[in-house]
Amino acid sequence: MANRTVPRLLQTPAVLLLLFWMLVPLSMTLFFSFIRYVLNNLRRPEWTSPSIDNWRGLGNYQYVWGQDSFWLAIQNSLLIVCSILFLTVTLGIAIAILVNRTFPGRGIVRVLLISPFFVMPAVNAVLWINMLLDPVLGLQGIAVNGINDMIAGMREAPVVGGFFSLWPEFEPISFRATQTSAYAVIMMVTWQWTPFAVLIFMTSLQSEDQQQKEAALLDGAGAWSQFRFLTLPHLGRPIAIVVMIQAIFHLSLYAEIEIVSRGNGNKNLPYYIGELVNNNIGAASATGIFAVILANIVAIFLLRMIGKTLME
Amino acid sequence: MAIVAQHTKFSKIAWPVLAWVVALIFFFPIFYMVLTSFKTDADAVKPEFLFSFTPTLENYANMTENYDYWRFARNSVITAVSATIFTLVVAVPCAYAMAFNPTRATKDILMWMLSTKMLPAAAVLYPMIFMTKAAGLYDTHFLIIMVLSLINLPIVIWMLFTYFKDIPKDIIEAGKMDGLNTWGEVREILIPLAWGGIASTALLCFIFCWNEAYWTVRLTTTDAATLSKLIEGNRAPEGLFFGRLSAVSTAAVGPIVVLGWFCQKQLVQGLTFGAVK
Numbered sequence: 071m072a073n074r075t076v077p078r079l080l081q082t083p084a085v086l087l088l089l090f091w092m093l094v095p096l097s098m099t100l101f102f103s104f105i106r107y108v109l110n111n112l113r114r115p116e117w118t119s120p121s122i123d124n125w126r127g128l129g130n131y132q133y134v135w136g137q138d139s140f141w142l143a144i145q146n147s148l149l150i151v152c153s154i155l156f157l158t159v160t161l162g163i164a165i166a167i168l169v170n171r172t173f174p175g176r177g178i179v180r181v182l183l184i185s186p187f188f189v190m191p192a193v194n195a196v197l198w199i200n201m202l203l204d205p206v207l208g209l210q211g212i213a214v215n216g217i218n219d220m221i222a223g224m225r226e227a228p229v230v231g232g233f234f235s236l237w238p239e240f241e242p243i244s245f246r247a248t249q250t251s252a253y254a255v256i257m258m259v260t261w262q263w264t265p266f267a268v269l270i271f272m273t274s275l276q277s278e279d280q281q282q283k284e285a286a287l288l289d290g291a292g293a294w295s296q297f298r299f300l301t302l303p304h305l306g307r308p309i310a311i312v313v314m315i316q317a318i319f320h321l322s323l324y325a326e327i328e329i330v331s332r333g334n335g336n337k338n339l340p341y342y343i344g345e346l347v348n349n350n351i352g353a354a355s356a357t358g359i360f361a362v363i364l365a366n367i368v369a370i371f372l373l374r375m376i377g378k379t380l381m382e
Numbered sequence: 383m384a385i386v387a388q389h390t391k392f393s394k395i396a397w398p399v400l401a402w403v404v405a406l407i408f409f410f411p412i413f414y415m416v417l418t419s420f421k422t423d424a425d426a427v428k429p430e431f432l433f434s435f436t437p438t439l440e441n442y443a444n445m446t447e448n449y450d451y452w453r454f455a456r457n458s459v460i461t462a463v464s465a466t467i468f469t470l471v472v473a474v475p476c477a478y479a480m481a482f483n484p485t486r487a488t489k490d491i492l493m494w495m496l497s498t499k500m501l502p503a504a505a506v507l508y509p510m511i512f513m514t515k516a517a518g519l520y521d522t523h524f525l526i527i528m529v530l531s532l533i534n535l536p537i538v539i540w541m542l543f544t545y546f547k548d549i550p551k552d553i554i555e556a557g558k559m560d561g562l563n564t565w566g567e568v569r570e571i572l573i574p575l576a577w578g579g580i581a582s583t584a585l586l587c588f589i590f591c592w593n594e595a596y597w598t599v600r601l602t603t604t605d606a607a608t609l610s611k612l613i614e615g616n617r618a619p620e621g622l623f624f625g626r627l628s629a630v631s632t633a634a635v636g637p638i639v640v641l642g643w644f645c646q647k648q649l650v651q652g653l654t655f656g657a658v659k
Contacts (some may be wrong), residue, residue: 076564077479084476084539085491091532092498095506095513102508120512165404173398181643182409188642189412190593192613193631197415199617201624207427209414215429261411266649270658273650308658315653322502325595325610329617340504344600347508358505369500373493 096362103130103355110349120351130356140357143342144364150252150259150338151320155313157260162267162312163305167297169268170275180272187265195329198258205242214242251331258326263319267312274308275301307375314372321365339364412639419628426624441629448623449630454612458634460523461598461608462591465530466584472531473538474580478572480539481546482554492543495536503533503596514601521602529601530591537653538587544651545579546572582648585641592638609634 106117106124117124134140169179186194205211217240224234245254278301286296324340337345339361346354418426420437445451480488510529511520519525549572557567573580595610602611613634616627642649650658 074483074485077483077485080475080479080564081491084472084495084535087472087532088495088498088535092501095509096501098509098512099506168397168401168404171397173401175398175402179401179405180646182405184642184646185409185412185639187649188589188593188639189635190610190613190638191595192599192610193415193635196613196617196627197411197631201414201418201628202411207624212429212432261408265408266653269646270650270654273647274658308654311654311658318500322504322596324504325599325614328599329614340502340596343504343507347511351508354508358502358507361502361505365500365502369497372500373497376496377489377493 099355099358101355102351103359104128105352106130107351107355108349109351126352130352131359134353134356134360139337139342140360143337143339146252146336147321147338147364150255150323151317153256154259154263154320155316157256158264158267158316159309159312161260161264162271163309165264165268166271166275167301170272183268184265186262187269189262191262191325192329194258194262195255195326198261199245199254199330203243203245203254203257205244211242214240246331246334248331248334248336251327251334251336254330255323255326255336258330259320259323263316266316270308270312271305274305278304310375311372314368314375317368318365318372321361321368412635415628416632416636417628418624419632421625421628423623423625426628441626442633444626445630445633448626449612449616451612451630451633454607454609455633457523457526457606458592458608458610461526461530461606462588464523464527465534465591466588468527469531469534469538469587470580470584473535473542474568474572477539477542477546478568480543481549482551492540495539499533499536507600510597510601521605521607523606525601526598526606526608529597530594533594533597534587534590537590538583541583541586541648541651542576542580545576545583549575579648582645585645586648589638589642589645 102120104126105120105122106114106126106129107120108114108117111117165183169176169183189197200208202209205214221234221237221239225231227234243250245251283296283300286300291299322340323338324344327336327338327341328344330336339357343354343357343361346357417433419441420439421431421435422438422440425431425435480492514520514525553571553575554567557571562570592608593610594608595614598608598610599614602608613631616623616630
């Protein structure tokens with residue numbers, strides 16, 4: 071096309087906005103990561119404002135690198151992200167195959183299944199940690215109490231009573247505690263994101279080659295080998311995409327951690343940064359740069375994959 | 383279909399039953415929240431009233447009194463609607479130019495836009511607080527609208543691009559022959575043809591804005607605080623307020639879940655950037 075000015079002009083606002091969004095805050099973070107910058111310091115008041123005179127070089131990076139809590143936060147981020155990925159992908163494949171057949175009420179089943187994905191993260195976390203998982207008042211507490219009462223009742227019964235008297239009293243689990251809060255986060259995010267995986271795998275399954283499957287059936291291939299050698303390879307690409315998109319989203323998980331435990335012993339990287347921001351800006355910024363590097367490692371793979379299909 | 387022939391009677395019954403059971407398990411937490419919202423706070427924690435109770439609307443009637451719900455809801459509506467409109471105003475021309483006048487740089491620009499989405503928000507938290515406080519924008523609608531627009535802009539451009547790409551170029555060329563200028567092409571040809579795509583993109587963008595829970599929590603205190611902030615502030619009601627908390631949660635997510643049902647298909651395209659079809 072002869073006239074290139076108009077198309078360029080049309081793209082300019084979007085490009086400029088994103089350029090600003092990407093460059094300005096990030097370069098500030100980069101600058102802060104090289105200086106001493108703390109919000110409250112009575113002894114060294116000159117450190118409380120950002121200035122080039124407080125240059126610290128790589129000192130903030132060294133400080134963060136040497137902190138146990140930084141490594142715990144990374145470990146926790148990875149634990150949470152990897153567990154969620156494993157659960158959502160396996161559950162997602164199973165449920166997508168389950169719903170891929172036609173049966174009565176399939177439309178309603180789909181609607182019910184996708185619903186959790188649209189619940190806002192704050193509500194998701196408040197709902198799970200209080201109404202479902204609370205050890206006393208939540209459904210968990212009620213269920214555990216019910217089971218204990220039932221066992222107590224069975225102890226009085228003739229014949230089988232002796233067997234049930236061997237059973238212990240069940241203890242409900244407190245998911246706000248240090249050791250367990252990560253599991254609560256994993257549970258609630260898995261609940262929210264499995265529908266996403268199901269939706270994508272289902273879309274992909276609909277384009278699966280049915281003739282190939284019929285041929286395999288005629289050759290006497292069982293259900294398992296059909297899945298293993300036809301369906302699973304077909305899902306390879308969607309699985310990779312689900313994994314990477316979720317990795318990017320879940321590496322920056324925040325609201326759920328905040329609501330479940332206020333990061334009590336269960337900080338992930340964004341939460342750790344959020345805490346440092348209350349005082350030590352230099353260290354928070356250095357941690358932020360580490361988080362950017364971590365996200366970029368994931369992002370490069372994703373961009374490569376999407377780039378391939380882009381202009382088809 | 384030969385595969386159907388393989389099904390035994392058992393799997394014809396067991397399969398749908400299993401599918402229904404799984405769907406009901408996934409929906410159960412939402413159902414339980416809605417159910418609890420119709421119980422009084424006292425009933426909500428008593429096991430004997432788990433499923434049989436006298437329903438009451440008092441939690442909904444007292445939402446304003448208990449939580450100042452409508453102030454937060456108003457902020458959510460203002461920010462999410464404005465951000466969606468602003469995003470579309472910026473994104474439609476951009477995606478239009480990219481789809482109908484692609485250059486060698488177009489692919490790279492699209493990839494770069496997507497890469498901004500992958501920047502961890504926490505990494506730029508302090509600069510955002512610092513800048514917005516310095517500029518007097520902290521806790522204002524304007525700030526939240528801008529931030530929501532910026533974080534959704536890449537996905538929206540991407541979705542619109544995949545829709546526009548499918549429109550035959552000849553139609554636009556024909557428009558040019560008829561003497562339409564660029565604005566005329568957009569108004570007379572593009573928008574009528576891509577209306578469905580634009581509408582579902584807008585819907586999805588609105589949902590993402592409504593549910594956003596990082597910037598809306600960290601960059602607001604009262605004036606621009608959205609429903610995410612309201613719920614986050616009531617994270618630990620100690621069991622005393624399950625009824626009223628359920629009501630306010632239901633009011634916060636109900637409309638969005640229903641809207642979400644209408645854009646399932648677009649969700650796949652939008653979130654996988656057209657890479658899964």
